[in-house]
Amino acid sequence: MLDIADELHRWMAQGREFAVATVVSVGGSAPRGPGAALAVDSEGTAIGSVSGGCVEGAVYELCAQALQDGRAVRERFGYSDEDAFAVGLTCGGVIDVLVTPVRANAPGRQVLGAALSAAASGAAAALARVVRGPDGFLGRSLLVRPDGTQEGGLGGHAELDRTAAAEARALLETGRTGTVTLSEDGSHCPGGLTLLVETSVEPPRMIVFGAVDFAAALVRAGKFLGHHVTVCDARPVFATRARFPEADEVVVDWPHRYLRRTRTDGRTVLCVLTHEARFDVPLLAEALRRPVAFVGAMGSRRTHEDRLRRLREVGLGEGELKRLRSPIGLDLGARTPEETALSIAAEIVAARRGGTGLPLTGGAEPIHRDLSGAAA
Structure with missing residues (x-):
């Protein structure tokens, strides 16, 4: 919902x-x-x-x-x-x-209204609703916020609400939507309950390093995919709001220095479009040691091999280097900035959803994969 x-x-x-x-x-x-x-x-x-x-x-x-x-x-x-x-x-x-x-x-309109208000404003919250249970329980809802405050309830029993709230907070911490089954024991509910917990979390971040023409197209693709998009470049003449009006933030700073001081998490996407060693090497050395969702870098295959050599020289191991997606993007035969942005966005989606990047025609893999353990 x-x-x-x-x-x-x-x-x-x-x-x-x-x-x-x-x-x-x-x-x-x-x-x-x-x-x-x-x-x-x-x-x-x-x-x-x-x-x-x-x-x-x-x-x-x-x-x-x-x-x-x-x-x-x-x-x-x-x-x-x-x-x-x-x-x-x-x-x-x-x-x-x-x-x-x-x-x-x-009775539940106020609770649903509060959940919708939180989601519409980008605030973090979890909405737990009964989707299976005894007569009279179906549709009851409980709203849980990160600070532990709650609205609504599932059945008038404090213990039941405490159990449900704990399960909802666990899903909220990972940004996931899923179902939770509460057993009869201790729930004051004969037969137990099944809850659907929907979470509202702030959008995942996409940080685009390099204020180049390809970056402008990638900003648009990132916004389309629902990311909060930041463009970062050390050159103030290129990193301007006029060049990137659709970005949420435009930052003038050395990329590695900005990455060290900014917030990232397991959903963050880092796209390095500078393909210049003085920017790329210190930036990627920092990026590949962070537990982010995706690290990709633009450049030719020759640039990629030179980049790997330089990264090894500054101490990165093979396990860290395997996380680097370079050259960035899927092989779509892209030429224009928009086509290139599409190929990068496609690789980001494939990495997130477990896709192969291959055509569906003639494939044997399931089209819709079960990634219940992945972040929503």
């Missing part, structure tokens, strides 16, 4: 009533993962998607019905060999969808 937080937050502010359908689990090949959502308001306006089109019509009708009768429901959609015309996923997968009405006086 938080993937469409901006629009839903606006609906909340306007006082609209709506129902939201959220993917809570996926089996096999499915177009969208847990947390993907579609919402329908009382005027019939729809936003979002749960399947890329396969079951949208049926989910739309479920939302309209939930908004009318005020009851949360859970529905499963999957491919049917017996009935080729049945509503289902043509890709052969299975998805479970939770449909929750958000009416004007609904």
Whole structure:
């Protein structure tokens, strides 16, 4: 649900009533993962998607019905060999969808509103909702913030809420969305509960080193992928806001010095486009020792071999050098800055999602991989 937080937050502010359908689990090949959502308001306006089109019509009708009768429901959609015309996923997968009405006086509206406000503003928060449990529990929600403050509740039992909050915080720390099962023991809930925990975290960082023409195109690609993008270059004549209007930050500093003092984490992407040894070597020596998601550097294969030699000379080991993606980008035959940015962005996505970078035509690997342990 938080993937469409901006629009839903606006609906909340306007006082609209709506129902939201959220993917809570996926089996096999499915177009969208847990947390993907579609919402329908009382005027019939729809936003979002749960399947890329396969079951949208049926989910739309479920939302309209939930908004009318005020009851949360859970529905499963999957491919049917017996009935080729049945509503289902043509890709052969299975998805479970939770449909929750958000009416004007609904008890959980305030909690959902707070979660949507946090997500729309980029604040960190985790929203835990009951997606399986005894009658009356379905759709109950608990909002957990990093400082431990909470809103809402799952069933009026402090111990149950404490257990759920601890699980939600664990997912929030890694920026993941996923399901959590609470056992009956100690939960004050016969049969236990299954929760969908959606997390709202600040966007992952992309730092582009080198204020070159290729960097301008990569900034646009990075923003499209949802990154907070910084451009850094030691040359003030090139590192200007006028040249990079779409960047979140433009920094004039020596790249290695800036990297030492800035914040990075396991989702950070570092793209080195300078391909000049006086910048690259100290920068990459710092970058490859950091636990970031991706380190790539532009340059020819000859430049790459010379770069590896220089990095070995300053003390980097083979394990660290293996993390370097150079020349950066997938082989798309790119020529223009925009094409090059596309090839770099494609490699970043492949690295994050476990893709091969090969054409899907004729491939045997699953199209949608199970990366439940990866950050969202």
